Amino acid sequence: MYNFQKLSAIIMAGAGILLFPAPMPVQAATMQIEQVQENGTTQGLQKVTAITRVYGSGEQVSEAILEYPQALSPYGVKVSDFTAEGKEITAVFVNDQPELAGIQHPGRYVILQFAQKNSVYDGDLSQKPGHIDKSASKKNQNTDAPRHSNRTLPDLSLQVQQVNRLTAIDGTKYEPTPFVTATDLKEPDIDRFRQYEFADEQVGATIPYNIYLPQNYDPKKKYPLVFFVADASANINAIKTPLFQGNGAIIWASDIEQAKHECIVLAPQYTKDLVEQLGMMTTDENVWTPGLTLVTDLLMNIIDCYSVDKNRIYGTGQSQGGMANIAISDKYPDLFAAQWLVACQWNVEEMAALKDKKLWITVCEGDTKAFPGMNSATKLWESLGSKVMRNKTFWDSHATVKEINAKVKDMASEEAPINYSVFAGGNHMYTWSFAYNIEAIRDWLFQQCKDNDRQH
Template sequence: MYTDPSTGYSMPYNLYLPKNYDPAKKYPMVVFIGDASVDTNDPKTSLYQGNGGTIWAEPAEQAKHECIILIPHYTDDLINELGMMTTDSNVWTPGLTLTWDLIFDVTKKYAVDTDRIYGMGQSQGGMANIAISDKYPDFFAAQLLVACQWNVEEMKAMKDKKLWIIVSQGDNKAYPGMSSAVSLWKSLGTKVAEDGTFWDTKGSWTDLEAKAKALEDTGYSMHFTVFKDGNHMYTWSVAYNLETVRDWLFKQKKEVAK
């Protein structure tokens, strides 16, 4: 439980530390924020609405990418006291202040490599990631944004970010929203890795991984993937299973200004 000295509010969170955690070392940290459907008073709901938070703790994943995992949990009580963490008005909220203060506190408290903090989330969580990245542009080394959208004009600030964006064709908010953002970034000179197809997640998984590898091989910092059909919640039942995307994320490191 985190109690924020600046607001006085408390927020639970889930934290995973590597098996042989050594506070003298520095570890990458994954920050996963769930969608609004997990905003209950049971903090465990953030752990099983999809695998966006837990997949990084799987033994095979930790063997490749040993990391700390932070999963902030926004509760129903906080909704009643502060309002939703994110809203369709795309503004910074008191809930985002609390969430950010929690993330920053954990970053200071544990042995985190601040050049390798990875943000990700779905729906509400993806929106929170965008908002945080807009306000604190030097915090995340890279982000995985799933089934989310934000004010497109504000997203101009993200044109040089290291992003992998995944939406479903049938998501009537995230798909058009992120398509507009991609068009904006391209108009500003950003190179975006996309193949112009809808990925069939019911087909060959080998083909999906090959498609992801082809996007990674472009060497571009930004990637845009659209799943065929699907809907808003379907997106995150598949997105985090793409090993190529997970591996890409951990290759990223914050660039130090010279």
């Protein structure tokens, strides 16, 4: 077991950035919560473990596991018995194992569940509090993403307090506690992936990447491959950034998704060091860059090294990542079976090369670059004879996933190779905070195959 001071270095090895502010020493915390009161009762909360999940808006603490010396009854513990700093507790469970199970059992572990909200601003960015108006300067309009991202590692610290007396099954009474800091952290979504580096002699650079292999990966079996590239805000020196910045990578490796669509997932990390060495991966000049060569060479290497079904390679990405997908698809027209392009655009004339591709495009009406860019691209494809399905009225991003899935299925039933779904309002970065939650688009992607005689 690691103490909390060592934990951040272990979680993001090599990132050179501390994940948490230094908390009180574990030994001091233990002494504080184990002290015996004069009346013979005990403060029994022994340990707090934070559990994270990755959502469209990024990685957040989703649960807490509290450990007690003696077993508690599920009927004797309530939500109101606890509070967590900065969080809303929505449910409480008791179990005999330090995990959330479908059925409660008497046990030493109390599991708290926290409410999750999409924290990404969903309105007009010009009206966002703290927005600096740059409209007077034309040079600041429609320009590339900044070379240096201000993204920081997520704050996964957690403090929990027991506010009411609890009674164990054996009669032991546990008094309320002061706030107790979590001393352990589990990241099940992120831990599914492994991290490696690819040295590209052609480019003269090395790129780190995250890869997920199916649980029972068999080299004798062929697997679809999902290739995800994050937006430019992820361009920092932390290898796992594509995994925690949003769910565009980790969603494909979830138990539910793998049960339906077993696949390999590749998520390269274009670091700050690579930006300094090679420049941005994509730019508004819409030209092929050394960064695109590096990312493409990595993809080709993974295809060669692992048991990949070359008829079922799927590309997706947001902003920079969508632009990279377009550029790679343009240069290597036979590579992808289908692509999902989120909040991105490219030179419209060059996008003529994608007229016969299988694409699903997702943008928000309030995206001042991707929305007009994809409007022009889809019109061009239609003028070249491509069938494009589009929603006649913009969809509501705040509708339930079930409602959005139904709309997606209606659009997909028209069997157009290119589908263009626009959501009302919103803005650029808000788009991918909800896009990858849409199960029906994920299903559509896996239904596509380069070999038309095969059915999936």
